[in-house]
Amino acid sequence: MDGQKLNASYCICRSAIFLTMERLVVYLLVISTAVKAMMCPKRCMCQNLSPSFTILCTKTGLLFVPPSIDRRTAELRLMDNFITTLRRKDFANMTNLIHLTLSRNTISQIMPYAFFDLKGLHALHLDSNRLTYINEDHFKGLINLRHLILSNNQLSYISPGSLDDFIETIEDLDLSYNNLVNVPWETIAKLSNVNTVSLDHNLIEFVPEGIFSNLHKLARLDMTSNKLKKIPPDPLFSRIPVYAKSKGSPLSSLVLSFGGNPLHCNCELVWLRRLTREDDLETCASPPELMGKYFWSIKEEEFVCEPPMITHRTPKLTVTEGQSVSLKCKAVGDPDPYVRWIAPDGKLVSNTSRTISYENGTLDILVTSLTEKGTFTCIASNAAGESTAPVELLVTPYPNLANSTNCDKDAEPGPSDILISAKSSFPNETKAQQEKVVVVAELTSSSALIQWPSQHHLPGIRMYQIQYNSSSDDILVYRREI
Numbered sequence: 001m002d003g004q005k006l007n008a009s010y011c012i013c014r015s016a017i018f019l020t021m022e023r024l025v026v027y028l029l030v031i032s033t034a035v036k037a038m039m040c041p042k043r044c045m046c047q048n049l050s051p052s053f054t055i056l057c058t059k060t061g062l063l064f065v066p067p068s069i070d071r072r073t074a075e076l077r078l079m080d081n082f083i084t085t086l087r088r089k090d091f092a093n094m095t096n097l098i099h100l101t102l103s104r105n106t107i108s109q110i111m112p113y114a115f116f117d118l119k120g121l122h123a124l125h126l127d128s129n130r131l132t133y134i135n136e137d138h139f140k141g142l143i144n145l146r147h148l149i150l151s152n153n154q155l156s157y158i159s160p161g162s163l164d165d166f167i168e169t170i171e172d173l174d175l176s177y178n179n180l181v182n183v184p185w186e187t188i189a190k191l192s193n194v195n196t197v198s199l200d201h202n203l204i205e206f207v208p209e210g211i212f213s214n215l216h217k218l219a220r221l222d223m224t225s226n227k228l229k230k231i232p233p234d235p236l237f238s239r240i241p242v243y244a245k246s247k248g249s250p251l252s253s254l255v256l257s258f259g260g261n262p263l264h265c266n267c268e269l270v271w272l273r274r275l276t277r278e279d280d281l282e283t284c285a286s287p288p289e290l291m292g293k294y295f296w297s298i299k300e301e302e303f304v305c306e307p308p309m310i311t312h313r314t315p316k317l318t319v320t321e322g323q324s325v326s327l328k329c330k331a332v333g334d335p336d337p338y339v340r341w342i343a344p345d346g347k348l349v350s351n352t353s354r355t356i357s358y359e360n361g362t363l364d365i366l367v368t369s370l371t372e373k374g375t376f377t378c379i380a381s382n383a384a385g386e387s388t389a390p391v392e393l394l395v396t397p398y399p400n401l402a403n404s405t406n407c408d409k410d411a412e413p414g415p416s417d418i419l420i421s422a423k424s425s426f427p428n429e430t431k432a433q434q435e436k437v438v439v440v441a442e443l444t445s446s447s448a449l450i451q452w453p454s455q456h457h458l459p460g461i462r463m464y465q466i467q468y469n470s471s472s473d474d475i476l477v478y479r480r481e482i
């Protein structure tokens with residue numbers, strides 16, 4: 001377009017103020033590039049529908065965001081170009097920008113804080129680009145964002161903190177058609193204003209339970225075509241009506257789409273089967289007897305679970321106090337059971353510095369104590385029930401502690417066999433060595449380096465015992481043979 005010509009038509013326009021509204025708009029569209037105050041990048045269309053500036057640069061072969069963009073622009077559309085990188089200066093000072101479209105470019109890199117000045121931005125369209133990850137600093141500054149469209153990229157990672165700046169304003173989050181195996185679920189759970197979440201056509205394997213419970217405005221949740229074997233019911237789903245169809249579902253309901261997943265059709269999916277739906281082609285991938293069957297054609301009673309059955313467990317074991325031991329309990333069932341252990345004292349065994357309780361049924365005790373002598377009970381549970389089995393452990397006292405209180409078989413581990421106490425002070429190392437006391441150094445909240453002078457010249461020392469006091473562990477003694 002030619003500047004002089006436009007200036008001329010601008011004048012015509014000014015004198016033609018009494019034209020009908022329609023014609024006036026047409027004129028404005030044509031002439032606004034000529035408004036002196038506004039710069040229009042080459043080959044772009046610019047509109048000045050005061051007070052808002054609009055710049056349209058579609059299919060103009062752009063390789064980067066043009067630097068000559070007026071900083072007051074409210075709407076900037078740069079789709080169908082070849083932009084590869086978004087730089088910090090590209091959108092600097094554009095505090096009035098409300099709508100930014102960068103769809104169908106080749107963007108693979110967003111520089112940190114590239115959108116930092118866009119305090120007023122409502123909609124950011126980055127669909128059909130080549131983004132592979134989103135970091136904490138990519139979307140910093142977007143404190144008013146409502147629509148974030150990231151579909152059709154190659155995203156495999158989204159940092160949990162990356163959505164923080166608009167966690168309470170975002171209404172529409174589109175992550176569909178990417179390579180996501182994991183989604184930052186804790187972040188999703190905090191999107192209090194979100195209406196639409198599109199996660200379809202990814203590689204998502206797992207949805208944690210209760211993630212949607214505070215998303216009171218959620219109206220569409222699309223999880224179509226992922227790798228989900230199950231979808232847990234959510235407190236939200238029991239508060240509002242959930243539909244598996246989009247047509248004719250009432251307002252204030254949630255439309256949940258989940259077709260195209262390898263669903264494991266057991267009793268945990270009965271709630272899903274009870275939804276109002278349209279006849280889509282969802283199928284079950286397992287168990288074998290339901291494989292390939294249409295989800296909606298299977299009767300509710302056929303969605304069954306099997307209670308756990310314990311198939312193997314460790315036979316009676318004998319260990320010496322202080323040794324490590326591994327107790328095992330193997331259980332089968334549908335869904336896969338998880339196993340917990342009850343110690344002989346009747347308490348549930350938790351993970352401590354001394355014990356690790358794996359869900360697959362292995363209990364590792366790294367340092368056994370006399371208090372653990374007795375019958376452990378493993379409990380295998382799943383949605384269909386529970387099953388228990390005893391495992392006996394015999395702990396024999398450490399044989400060489402002739403005169404210590406540990407001589408008594410059932411005694412609690414006592415404090416008596418500490419030769420030198422660390423309690424008194426934290427003296428200098430050299431001083432400590434001279435005085436032959438224990439030194440505690442490099443103290444942190446979870447570790448300490450304990451040093452003491454070698455006592456090899458004293459006859460009869462066979463082991464060291466360290467007592468510690470930890471809020472995460474009930475047994476406070478650690479022994480080490482020399």
Ligand SMILES: *[C@@H]1O[C@H](CO)[C@@H](O)[C@H](O)[C@H]1NC(C)=O
Nearest residue numbers: 071088089090091092093094
């Ligand atoms: C943004 O504003 C600052 C301060 O007014 C100025 O120094 C800077 O050059 C501006 N940047 C752009 C890209 O306009």
Ligand SMILES: *[C@@H]1O[C@H](CO)[C@@H](O)[C@H](O)[C@H]1NC(C)=O
Nearest residue numbers: 340349350351356357358359
């Ligand atoms: C204990 O830790 C293991 C390994 O880190 C983990 O798999 C298991 O779930 C934990 N158990 C409990 C009861 O938290």
Ligand SMILES: *[C@@H]1O[C@H](CO)[C@@H](O)[C@H](O)[C@H]1NC(C)=O
Nearest residue numbers: 328329330358359360361362
């Ligand atoms: C359970 O998991 C732990 C850690 O992954 C492993 O060492 C142990 O062998 C497993 N036990 C069984 C019975 O598979």
Ligand SMILES: *[C@@H]1O[C@H](CO)[C@@H](O)[C@H](O)[C@H]1NC(C)=O
Nearest residue numbers: 401402403404417459460461
């Ligand atoms: C252990 O006890 C025996 C006799 O009960 C005593 O003679 C000996 O001195 C004691 N040893 C220590 C190290 O206390």
Ligand SMILES: *[C@@H]1O[C@H](CO)[C@@H](O)[C@H](O)[C@H]1NC(C)=O
Nearest residue numbers: 426427428429430431432434
């Ligand atoms: C403490 O030890 C350091 C070296 O480890 C030494 O430089 C310093 O003089 C010592 N202080 C005392 C009071 O002994």
Ligand SMILES: *[C@@H]1O[C@H](CO)[C@@H](O)[C@H](O)[C@H]1NC(C)=O
Nearest residue numbers: 467468469470471474475476
């Ligand atoms: C461990 O420390 C806490 C807090 O300092 C104290 O109340 C408790 O008595 C201590 N336990 C033992 C066995 O020393």
